[in-house]
Amino acid sequence: MTQVSTQTELQAALDALAPSIQVTTDFELSSQLDISYAVLIESLTPDNPFVLTKEDTYFAHLFCITSGGALTLQNIILDGNSQTHPLESPENRSLVHVNGGSLTLAEGCVLRNNNSRLEGGAISAENRSQVLINGGTIQNNRSSRCGGGLWLFSQSIATLSSGSFSGNESPRGRDIYSASVLYLGGNWIIPNGIYLKNDSSVIRLISPLTETSMIQLENSSYVSTNPEGCSVLVGTTTADYPLLTQTDATAFHKPVDCFNGWETRLTDDSTQVILTPASYQIQYENLMEAANPNPTTYTSVTPDLCLLSPGPLQGYRFLGWYNAPAGGTQISCLAHGSTGNLILYARWEEFVEEYTISFFGNDSCCPKACCIPEPVTVPFGQPVTIPDVTPKRKKHCFRVWNTDPCGRGDSYLPGETLSGLTADLCLYAVWKRTNWFCRLCPPPVTVDFTARKLDASTGSGIEGAVFTLSDKQKNIQEAVSDFAGRLHFSNLKPGKYELQETTAPPGYQLDPVIHQVIVDIDAVATIDDYSANGFTLYNTPVSQ
Structure with missing residues (x-):
């Protein structure tokens, strides 16, 4: 020494x-x-x-x-x-x-x-x-x-x-x-x-860091934020210390500047400490069972997040998202760079939801129609009757009101009662040109037709098949085949229908096919594009 x-x-x-x-x-x-x-x-x-x-x-x-x-x-x-x-x-x-x-x-x-x-x-x-x-x-x-x-x-x-x-x-x-x-x-x-x-x-950890350890990181060209939100590796394991702990990650402190909304944390496999955008929760309250289309998480690098309205809620009008149950500030958008967990409250006001039935003469060319009803407004859930007024037009006969100007949609008659409207309804007058000048038009057309129910093997009529005819998902008629297999439907106005077997005849398999029925304004009824009268419907015996 x-x-x-x-x-x-x-x-x-x-x-x-x-x-x-x-x-x-x-x-x-x-x-x-x-x-x-x-x-x-x-x-x-x-x-x-x-x-x-x-x-x-x-x-x-x-x-x-x-x-x-x-x-x-x-x-x-x-x-x-x-x-x-x-x-x-x-x-x-x-x-x-x-x-x-x-x-x-x-x-x-x-x-x-x-x-x-x-x-x-x-x-x-x-x-x-x-x-x-x-x-x-x-x-x-x-x-x-x-x-x-x-x-x-x-x-x-x-x-x-x-x-x-x-x-x-x-x-x-x-x-x-x-x-x-x-x-x-x-x-x-x-x-x-x-x-x-x-x-x-990057820092290579050779042993656990203590709870009192503090490693303050600085901004650098490497340790920097990025608009894509890609994580930045700042610490990793070594052969002597192969798995990190949360205490290790907690010891790392993000740079003081420019890292608002970022955090240091362990990777899922506990082998790295990374700087990464923090994930914040968005909690939505007072939805009253309305559907919510908005995300439940965001980060500071998320692009501007404009909040969408909840799904419709009958009897209520949505006023906006707020940061308090009452009062507070309306939140319509979370700007890029925002941070923090949020609780947002849907705010509603009660109102009577109304729908309107509007009537159109459908007379783009002369002569013009008259006696076209004024729009009818009906509160939600209440029935409404189409005005019992027949439109008039020189050298034309009124046939029916239809949701399509060409008559290919759903048809309605004057005086008919509707229920369960869920949207506004536009109805167009459907006309048939005539040479009459002043004669009264015949009453609106309705159609009857008879189909047949046959044995697929023998071609003989089958009794006891039950069919329903539905219009706009609503059953309007039911028919049971007689001893000759005949199925009779009557008083059908122009429109589109679905014909379906609901009960098979005894000893026969149920026919699952749904047939399309169309009644046009010229009193022609078709099933699957074939004439409805005499249209054959088949059943196969259970044994086959």
Whole structure:
């Protein structure tokens, strides 16, 4: 063990390749000490470590560790004397420069109060250097470029097992600037910021972080938000520590600026810590069983989210979404960049829902029609009767009201009662041209027809088949085949119908086919485009 009390003695011990050197008092350093072999430098009194201070007129490194050199500092303080070394002084350099060698900061070692004009306020490491911090403290150092406490570059490796950073400053990487490999684990407080240059310099965890650990991330060209909301990897596992915990993720703090609406969290497989847009919940209340077409989650990178109205609610009109059950502010759109969980309340007002039946003469060419009824308005759920008025038009006979101007829709007659309207209804007069000038038109047309029910094997009539004829999903007639298989339907106005067997004759299979029945305004009825009268419907015996 070699003891030294001056720089001259320290230099002599290094020249003699002393493996272990004890400092016995405080003293100043006025020139750089080069380390090219493995050496431990510590204080004689561990509980009261001595201080090696930069001399007022000296600005460069205190130690420079080159390839093959390995310096361990323990229970000793290196002080950069920043009060006499302004940051803007061009000669200012880091306290320790590691250039291909190895530096270990052991228990009780402190690197403090240094200003550097270049990279690394306390430590600058490059060219495959090794830095191990195992109990050391780096505080109150500054760099005018990057890495207020530690600058890590060009394939160098830093392993941080225990220790602390505090009070360090730099434009990039106030505590640490990592452009290389950074291992970290244990109890760490890095409050001012770590700058990660790229995805190769993310923090590799070698052991669990404690609940009191804090790793403050800084903005960089790599650690930055993006409009797509892609996650940013900031921490990952190592072979020694293959699965991370939520405590590890909680220790990572997102950058102070530009990351509103983002969070740090574990990936689903617990192998990475990522920065990612936080997912916020939207809870919708007072829907009153109305359908809700809006999303239930969003993030800060979600494009402007314009809220849609709920589905219709009978007897109510939707007024808007609000952020309170009563009063509050109406919310119509969540702007891009919004954050926070939301509870939105649907606000309604009661009203009597009404529908209107409008009548049109359907007389685009002359002569014009007259006696066209005025629109009829009916409250929801109440029946309404079509005015019992027959429209008139010279040299034309009124046949029927129809939902289609050409008569291909649903037909209605004057005086007919409707119920269950769910929408406004437009009815067009359907005309038949005549040569009559003043004669009264015949009454509106209705049609009767008779179909037949036959045995598919023998062709003989079958008795007992039950058929329903429906119009707009409403059964209007039912017929049962007689002994000759005849099915009779009567008083059908123009329109479209569906004919379906509901009960098969005894001993026969049910016919599942739904047949289309059309009655036109000329009193012609068809089933599946064939004449309705005499149309044959077949059943197959159960045994076949």
